[in-house]
Amino acid sequence: MLIALGKTQVDAMFARQSEAGFTFDDSEFLPLLECVLAAFEAHGLDPAGVEEVWDHAYRTYDRLCREADPDFTIEENRDLMRSHLVGRRRLDVRRRRRQ
Numbered sequence: 138m139l140i141a142l143g144k145t146q147v148d149a150m151f152a153r154q155s156e157a158g159f160t161f162d163d164s165e166f167l168p169l170l171e172c173v174l175a176a177f178e179a180h181g182l183d184p185a186g187v188e189e190v191w192d193h194a195y196r197t198y199d200r201l202c203r204e205a206d207p208d209f210t211i212e213e214n215r216d217l218m219r220s221h222l223v224g225r226r227r228l229d230v231r232r233r234r235r236q
Contacts, residue, residue, distance in 0.1 A: 139182045143190035146173055151197050167221035170194060175224060191226070194218075 150170055154160060161169075174194065178187045199214040209217075219228035 139177060140186045140189050143174065143177045143182065143186075144193045147190065147194045147197055151201065155201070163218075163221050167198075167218060168223050171222050171224055171226070 147170070150166075150173065154166055160166075174187070174190055177190060182190070195215045195218060196211075198218045199211045202209055202214040202217070216228050219226055222228075
């Protein structure tokens, strides 16, 4: 039940993000998403469930990025998403810049 709730929350946040007039920059939006997902981890969702919800978030972000620019790979979009996070999932962007 918590996994379904987490995925629904991800979908709702990305849907809100896509509404005209309500769009935040990824550097602002993705840390908010991270806070919501961290709450699931902190309040009892098992590690496998947490990963399933995060994977859903990464796939959703990838789909939206590819709609804007289909030349990027899922790995590049995942790295881009992770570069905007502030917690332990944050990617060290100095190591993973696109050539």
